[in-house]
Amino acid sequence: MSKVKLRDEIDSNFKWDIESMYKNDEDWEKDFKKVKSLIGELKLFKGNVIKNPDNLLGLLRLKDEISRTVSNVYTFAKMKQDEDTNNAKYQEFTDRATTLMVNIGEVSSFIVPEILELNKEDILLFKKKNPGLNEYSHYLDEIFRQKEHILSEKEEAIIAGVGDIANGPENTFSMLNNADLEFPVIKDENGEEIQITHGRFIPLMENKDRRVREDAFKALYETYGNYKNTFASILNTNIKKNIFYSKVRRYNSSLNAALDEDNISVKVYDNLLESVNDNLDKMHKYIEIRKRALDLGDIHFYDLYTPIVKEIDMDIEYEEAKEIVLKGLSPLKREYLEIAKKGFDSGWIDVYENKGKRSVAYSWGTYDSKPFILLNYQNTLDNMFTIAHEMGHSMHSYFSKNNQPYIYSGYSIFVAEVASTVNEALLINYMLENEVDPRKKLYFLNHFLEQFRGTIYRQTMFAEFEKIIHEKTEKGESLTAEAFSNIYKNLNRKYYGEEIVIDEEIAMEWARIPHFYYNFYVYQYATGFSAAVYLSQKILNNEEGAVEKYLEFLKSGSSDYPIEVLKKAGVDMTTKKPVDDALKLFGELVDKMERLI
Template sequence: MSENKVKKREDISKEFKWDIESMYNNEEIWKKDFDKVKDLKEKIKEYKGKVVESGKNLLSLLKLKDEISRTIANVYTFAKMKQDEDTNNSKYQELTDKASTLMVNVQEALSFIVPEILSIDKEKIDNYIKENEELKLYEHYLNQIFRQKDHILSDKEESIIAQIGDVASGPENIFSMLNNADLEFPTIKDENGEDIEITHGRFIPLMENENRRVRKDAYEGLYSTYRDYKNTFSTTLSTNVKKNIFYSKVRKYNSSLQAALDEDNIPTSVYDNLIKAVHNNLDKMHKYIKLRKKALNLEELHFYDLYTPIVEDIKMDIEYNEARDIVVKGLGPLKEEYVNVVKDGFNSGWVDVYENKGKRSGAYSWGTYDSKPYILLNYQNTLDNMFTIAHEMGHSMHSYLSKNNQPYIYSGYSIFVAEVASTVNEALLMNYMLESTKDDKKKLFLLNHYLEQFRGTIYRQTMFAEFEKLIHERAENGESLTAESFSSIYRDLNKKYYGDDIVIDDNIAMEWARIPHFYYNFYVYQYATGFSAAIALSQKILNEGDESVDKYLTFLKSGSSNYPIEVLKSAGVDMTTEEPVNNALKIFGELVDKMEDLL
């Protein structure tokens, strides 16, 4: 029983914790940077009304803006990641709140810059760039500003919008605290009759359990808890939708979807084409669900049967250190330049490995221009968690290569391409596993896992994207959003995507309440587009060799130095067409047929 109890933070060995103290050794150093931001915030006010008086003024201001942004990023990221270590730690809750408030104040202080830049003709800015070589660095940044000129407001209006930033983050913060800190799930009996507490980190491993009673108890235990709080979750999500609509209206967009995509110059047709392409390939998904039902020999297939492996008697209990070594081997096609950095990252405090009491659920890669590209995990000894390591390491390597090859202003990368590197890593790892595994039963197990990646990343994330689009459209049309309407929409989508061979119940209709990505403003569709692009790139890497590897690494080093669709095109993938999605789902269909033949 004690093994199933979640450990406290202090009981986990240092080798399995990230080295976040390399950002700030103590709170005094953190406070010094905190105060520095406050001072610089006041200094930048001296440029108000003078931004475009000369090229020299513009350059000095942009440099100062970078310094402020870079420092506040360190201050906020450190505090938030320390809070994520233990969301019940009131000290870091307080530091995060202070950093968040300061960040909003910084945004307010910087809000006059863009309107002032737009107060003069683009031709004058171009002349400044010609006259001042250093300003050329900011040419793409300045072009982006003028591209969005119709949606930039006056100095005063931008200041007001910046001031409400702290309030606007309320829905996501409330969801996070309720979901991670306050929500308590029941304890059930595991397959050995021992008590085991349901947690976010344990839920999927419990769903993979061969014992159907354990899966059912975990599934019902988790969703009954969400149902108890359905009105709170629905109010929080509804408020978040209204926030997105507010921003889109004041910035004169036709919809909240257009507003969200325009930042990266992504046409809404990319979003709509994704949904359309997936709808046109739902027959393959329905066939896979029917095959799963048949393989598991079930009269009724339930959603708690979706994660358990189709292949019986295959145990892949993978300890973290073993998983780490397999990931390194799987990434071999990316050559030494890439693999050596991955190895170093594993050994130099990039990764926070295990779940502890109060730790933020899930997994992510995060950091700043000046920090390591940290990885948060809640590692369980499963195949899926090993792929999570590869996934998050893809994010971290993308960040590492971007920041080491781009100036600060272009060191980040668009969320549109954010899932490409992570999924390329997963695809390469899967290829390695299939190639190196001689046992046919294990190959079938891996094939099942690969199909689940397609299901979970293209089909499921597109279903999420469609849900997000529908709830925003309803609100934009003046319709109310309640727990019942959320559940009704979500139930209908599950029926459409999964077909007639699975039971659509009241539990799955509540799943919307536990998805944090619905607070990320049309983020999830990029998992599906990113996966499709990644399948194309991984095929090129495996089949075409060094030239494609070099193009791919150049893509990873490009940061935001060009628009994301253009950056991807240079690597060999055009996401303005339906082709990558259709090709990925064609592969999915072929894998389903292959599994059917092997079973």
């Protein structure tokens, strides 16, 4: 039986260098205490924020110092917890850091209401008297843009005070899903026992033995089904939390509230759903081709991940995957490649799965840390693309924090998936261009089509599910586990068409998606993919200045609104064109596959 290794059994060469943040717990405690001390200094500004320009600048710089330090404190604790979610010490550290952040929110609740006592003309005068405030121009503009949704000082303090409670649904889901839930053991294609885990599930879905795929599929979703009422209760609470915040801040819907944070129009969300729904015929055709290529009498959801081209064993060791990824990224030229290679060689990445390790892949870090990457690497083509994907995020973070002041060093979720997907698009182009075996070319083409399916169609289906369940709750409807499952099952039927058998188990998939706790996050995978396809085509076509414009986009951080940052890079997401063009390309690739089958 293949057992998951313990953390201590993993070679240190394949672990992230998280100790570069804090050498030991004592250093972490020092920063924890430092933040508490700085909070005391912050309190002294209450009632004095707009007394003069120097006070305002001093407050904003102190606010940044607190944010920067507590970001280190929280990120370290949470990443240590993610190494092994059963580690009680770092669960406690994470809880303490979370409580500290809530305290900061409570104490700093006076800042924005006091700033809003000024008007824009006052701000201009302040900046003239103290030019140091010019660094905060976009930050201050953003405050005035959202003025109607900002509450009184006392109300803001109450909102901040419930922050710890508001994190409850996501934290509860994470602990249940990653630490407590245990999946059954099945037999692999060789008759050997293997325990299903989050990290092993997709490789099992790619298995060429249909019996293995079906057993893994049913075993996983039956396990979720055993806890369906618990998962429904957690998700319901999260939806109601989102609606509560939207009402308190005077938005007309939870969707509008979520998008307004980045100054994104709801029309962008609706355009995505409309474009994808108008192009479902292309997905239905792809499913029909997959069924025919696999020579199946009927096609099930556990047949969606296995490669169409049979008997091609893509067993890619991690070291080989790194080299292929770097070759794929070569169109981005020297500056990008040198930093990416440095990332591979200097402890950015935590590579392999271990018992208790958080199941997702992500890129995360702080202004002062390396842009770390968490993987659960298996030797598959998908996992190699995950390396490219997460390296895109980390490179975006690296360029942003090295070219922007702290206040603008982050980037919005709306643009977050662009850099990661550009990397994937460049890598698949490299694979297709440098492969002579027509069967492998077909294999890679299938993989690219799967990126479209998983990133545009699947994520848009998730986005439609989120919109439906929030709208129903806003209308006062009650959502049970059965209701969630019916909605989800019907969406699968619409998106995948009549050719596929709608397995009962797929109706429980909503219970395992962590992104449903991220408040209308997933639509940005689809919009980001569309923008990335557009930008990658410019890069691959050697359009003059394309790489330079792209790198400037990566370096822009949050110095402007995300829609505007993307426009400067050359793509306008306020129109339907990027999504329509991406789906047009998908249709062309489906037709190409049909000719090759």
